[in-house]
Amino acid sequence: MSAEDVEALERVAGMEGPVVVVNLFALRDQAVYDGDRDGPCSGVEAMLRYAAVSRERVAAVGGRFVHRGFGGHAVWGRGERWDLVVVARYPSGAAVLELFRDPVYLDVYRHRRAAVSDQRVVVSPPLP
Template sequence: MAHYIDPTKTGFQAFKELARDEPIEMLNLLLFREKAEYPEGHEHAGKGWSGRRAYEEYGKTSGPIFRRVGGSIVWRGTFQAMVTGPESREWHDGFVARYPNSAAFFEMIKDPEYQLAVANRTAALVDSRLIRFKPGTAGEGFG
């Protein structure tokens, strides 16, 4: 089974080709490493952190940048069971991040402090999904 931590070239190109001037919501699915894997020489290498602890560090260090560009978390949850999908796949956590537009997302990922913070995300995860959605209208039905 393939594992994904960073965007693929094709996926990122598709993201860049979508409208940039409307709100976006990003579904994040996370599978943590048992033990974080930092590169040798990184300030957190050798601390024995779990993947979850490394992801908490990513949240702490990237959070101010995320908020500065107008990002917010609109939903967060902890995985319980795969109802529809491959039974062999499970996730630890998931959340939906909202951005005012894709320009805000680009501003965040280009920020030098964010680029340092993302090392914690990479060390933390064994697999992930990042899926862009155009927000729709909430309501009482499925359609």
């Protein structure tokens, strides 16, 4: 992760109370891995490799997936197109940071990086 990513996660960690994380993913046709550790596969297959482990790791920090589904076109906005939409709920921003300190999660995260050509991730606390 970049220094900018770490800084963003540290800001999220300061959010008290439950937070929702909305993930919008555009997937590559062919996954792009660093090195020879993983065999060639499609972006969808790489994301499925990630998903096979991420659910249990999210649960380990107290989170759960609220929605996982196919994407589509934005109704309002720039007309962006997304292949997948994933929404997760966590007990706090600190739980999101804890996930990114989990060595098992960090290892499987390589599949997400290989699969995704573009993404938007929004962390949102509830209204007061």
